Amino acid sequence: MPAVENTLSQPQSHYRACHLCEAICGLKIVTEGEQIRSITGDKDDPLSRGHICPKGVALKELHGDPDRLRTPIQKVAGQWQPIAWQDAYQLVADKLSAIQRQYGDDAIGIYAGNPNVHNLGHMTHGSHFTRLIKTKNRFSATSVDQLPHHLVSLWMYGHQFLLPIADIDHTDLLLVIGANPLASNGSLLTAPDIRNRLSAIRDRGGEVVVIDPRRTETAKRASAHHFIRPGTDAALLLAMIKLIVDNRWQRPNHLTPLTDGLEQLSQAVAPFSVDWVSAYCGIEAATIERLTKRLCQANSAAVYGRMGVSTQAFGTLCQWAIQVLNLLTGNLDSVGGTLVSTPAINPAGPSDRAKGHFGRWHSRVRGLAEFSKELPCAVMAEEITTAGAGQIKAMITIAGNPVLSTPSADNLDKALASLDFMVSVDPYLNETTRHADLILPPASPLAHSHYDLIFNKFAVRNYAKYSKPVFARAADERLDHEIFNGLALALAAANGMPLQPLPAPEAMLALGLADGPYANSDNPLTPEQLLSAEHGIDLGPLTPSLPARLCTDNGRINAFPAPIATDIARLQQQMDRPTSSELTLIGKRDLRSNNSWMHNLPYLVKGKPRCVLLVHPNTLTKLHLSDGETAQLSANGNQLTVTIAASDDVHPEVVCLPHGWGHRFADTQQQVANEHPGVNFNRLADAKQLDPLSGNAVLSGFTVQLKPLDKTDKPL
Numbered sequence: 001m002p003a004v005e006n007t008l009s010q011p012q013s014h015y016r017a018c019h020l021c022e023a024i025c026g027l028k029i030v031t032e033g034e035q036i037r038s039i040t041g042d043k044d045d046p047l048s049r050g051h052i053c054p055k056g057v058a059l060k061e062l063h064g065d066p067d068r069l070r071t072p073i074q075k076v077a078g079q080w081q082p083i084a085w086q087d088a089y090q091l092v093a094d095k096l097s098a099i100q101r102q103y104g105d106d107a108i109g110i111y112a113g114n115p116n117v118h119n120l121g122h123m124t125h126g127s128h129f130t131r132l133i134k135t136k137n138r139f140s141a142t143s144v145d146q147l148p149h150h151l152v153s154l155w156m157y158g159h160q161f162l163l164p165i166a167d168i169d170h171t172d173l174l175l176v177i178g179a180n181p182l183a184s185n186g187s188l189l190t191a192p193d194i195r196n197r198l199s200a201i202r203d204r205g206g207e208v209v210v211i212d213p214r215r216t217e218t219a220k221r222a223s224a225h226h227f228i229r230p231g232t233d234a235a236l237l238l239a240m241i242k243l244i245v246d247n248r249w250q251r252p253n254h255l256t257p258l259t260d261g262l263e264q265l266s267q268a269v270a271p272f273s274v275d276w277v278s279a280y281c282g283i284e285a286a287t288i289e290r291l292t293k294r295l296c297q298a299n300s301a302a303v304y305g306r307m308g309v310s311t312q313a314f315g316t317l318c319q320w321a322i323q324v325l326n327l328l329t330g331n332l333d334s335v336g337g338t339l340v341s342t343p344a345i346n347p348a349g350p351s352d353r354a355k356g357h358f359g360r361w362h363s364r365v366r367g368l369a370e371f372s373k374e375l376p377c378a379v380m381a382e383e384i385t386t387a388g389a390g391q392i393k394a395m396i397t398i399a400g401n402p403v404l405s406t407p408s409a410d411n412l413d414k415a416l417a418s419l420d421f422m423v424s425v426d427p428y429l430n431e432t433t434r435h436a437d438l439i440l441p442p443a444s445p446l447a448h449s450h451y452d453l454i455f456n457k458f459a460v461r462n463y464a465k466y467s468k469p470v471f472a473r474a475a476d477e478r479l480d481h482e483i484f485n486g487l488a489l490a491l492a493a494a495n496g497m498p499l500q501p502l503p504a505p506e507a508m509l510a511l512g513l514a515d516g517p518y519a520n521s522d523n524p525l526t527p528e529q530l531l532s533a534e535h536g537i538d539l540g541p542l543t544p545s546l547p548a549r550l551c552t553d554n555g556r557i558n559a560f561p562a563p564i565a566t567d568i569a570r571l572q573q574q575m576d577r578p579t580s581s582e583l584t585l586i587g588k589r590d591l592r593s594n595n596s597w598m599h600n601l602p603y604l605v606k607g608k609p610r611c612v613l614l615v616h617p618n619t620l621t622k623l624h625l626s627d628g629e630t631a632q633l634s635a636n637g638n639q640l641t642v643t644i645a646a647s648d649d650v651h652p653e654v655v656c657l658p659h660g661w662g663h664r665f666a667d668t669q670q671q672v673a674n675e676h677p678g679v680n681f682n683r684l685a686d687a688k689q690l691d692p693l694s695g696n697a698v699l700s701g702f703t704v705q706l707k708p709l710d711k712t713d714k715p716l
Helices: 059-065 085-101 114-118 120-130 146-157 194-203 232-247 262-268 274-283 284-296 313-327 377-385 409-417 478-496 505-514 527-532 561-574 617-623 671-675
Strands: 014-019 026-032 035-041 073-076 079-082 108-112 138-140 173-177 207-211 225-227 301-305 359-362 369-371 394-398 421-425 438-440 461-464 538-540 583-585 613-615 628-637 638-646 654-656 702-708
Touching: 014 114, 014 461, 026 671, 035 059, 085 394, 085 421, 085 438, 085 527, 108 120, 108 313, 108 377, 114 120, 120 394, 120 478, 120 505, 138 377, 146 313, 146 359, 146 369, 173 194, 173 232, 173 284, 194 207, 232 262, 232 274, 232 313, 232 561, 262 561, 274 284, 274 561, 284 301, 301 313, 313 561, 377 409, 613 617, 617 638, 617 702
Parallel strands: 108 138, 108 394, 173 207, 173 301, 207 225, 394 421, 421 438, 583 654, 613 638
Antiparallel strands: 014 026, 026 035, 073 079, 073 438, 359 369, 461 538, 583 702, 613 654, 628 638, 628 702
16 A cells, blocks of 8 residues: 655645545645645546535544544443454354354345445455355345436446436536436536536536426526426426427437337337326426427437436336437437446446346345345345344444435334344444444545545546545554455355455556556556546546447347336326325435435534425415424324425425434434434335335335424424
8 A cells, every 4th residue: 555644744735536425526635744734625636626515624524533433342231342353353254154054144134335335445345255145135225326227227238337427518408307416416427516517508508407396406506497296207208208209309329220129119108198297297298398309409418317216116217218318319328418438447348247137036025126136225124024044134234324324214223123143344333333243443534545436437527536545544443445354354264265365455456457448548547647646637528439338138229128118007007096285205415415424524514404394385384384393294104303494495295305314312422413313214214115126215205294293292
């Protein structure tokens, strides 16, 4: 690992990428000795161009957080006490081996949270440990977040990461549906400085149009915003496809001869007349027609949809329809449309072994299909509590807090308490890890090197940046890759298996570069160049590349995967039912938050409370409620006591609550988070309500009841 020089008394500048969200903004961190003096945006970073958001500034607090664990702790007779690293590795190995010998391989469950993919050591070394545990009970945050995207890419293009993204730096029209990139900094769209990038579209005469049940931060800066009833996006998208087909507005491009299923697709969307869909989704028919025509006539256009269309009952159908719209309008694999990024390491393509698969096995209790060796996390609780062969008896959680971030949260909380053994690789004693018998905390992120192996796949510009550690780890701390090496060696030894530790992440990056797309160019990218380019390396704009990178068996685009027909029929049945006038709950992204794992940092939670329920003033009047009042929000047999915030930014039939809060347990060690608890959105979500094609959780667009708080009710 590169040497870390941080002991000099004079200030030193360090340049690295922020790992706290998908934008991977370049940072300039000034230190003096062991102290951080400032964190600002790196103006010379070619991707982020000096942009920084509050999360990047809060890295100082994360590094110094007194609640962040520094060494392993073990629960003994209900009390936490320190344990040596090697003893901790051995304890994990002995416990897991004994449980699998007694109950079988599938008695171990593994859950990986969102931060895993933001961490180099996890990405390079995590599987060195987990692959030794030959269980089918693997779960991750993917199935509460983005699984529909990956499933559609697998079905249409043959690879889960062959995911075309909006070329926003060159487009003339960006249609944003169910996404709020100004709050998320882009999601599955690595686009730092998104505010200026969107403004640039309008400055060059283009348009940004937002369709969302809330007038989001993005919508307020767009050319136009249209309210839509939550969960009706798929119908809108199919009506737009039908308009293109019926009016012969298709714009063929180089992919047309490589595309199968267009005829079946045209027949499937035939019932979705504009008038029928307009009455269902709440957008005027004339607006739908005008927007569709504009999409077809623009010199370049891109349709982009994210959380709002992913975490709903028709998430996969929505993501498929978005791909079809980009295809039919001639914008797929086209400059200014949607393009596939070409990262320096492991680009998706025919030679990549991580193409993905679906349905090779199913969950034991409910029979839900796996995706790329992972089951939907909505089945975790039932797989723990339902007796029989394959019941989960022990859990490994890695950088995840599913008690706050997955549906039917109370059920999972109770299920984790019933396990025979649980180990967590996590820096915090939080709502999930409080159930563990052992917590193994990685050192500060600023003691780790970093290279983003995942989000460069979705970057709006091809880019590579290696970040050196800012500080050296303390002698009794361990880096992520050291923890996984230690666990893997101990588990292999406990099972009598020979195993060697993996080399440091830098060695694996060098191997990836040597096998990457820029290794044999006229100006090859070398490990030395990567490690020495402190501001990052600009590898150029996105370019059309899809034909050569298709991974389907026949090398063609499958525009109409067979399961889509079944889901279109399900949508038709849904639309035939009377439209409900009940309130619908949607989620909300926050620039100062990322799921549940940044609420212990004072800089990010200061100011007015942000875990409040947004309600339209007319709805408040109707329900005899007022701004600032507490009220009861209920769904699926569960209830929350919420604080009301009046807002005309939400549709009158919609209420909006942020995701990832609910810090209410006394046996956690997160003082700041517990002082700003909020409420847990996912206590209302039902783990049985899923997108049936993918198994992705439905965290948006379900019916709720809101009423004044009974004086006898206790806050939850």
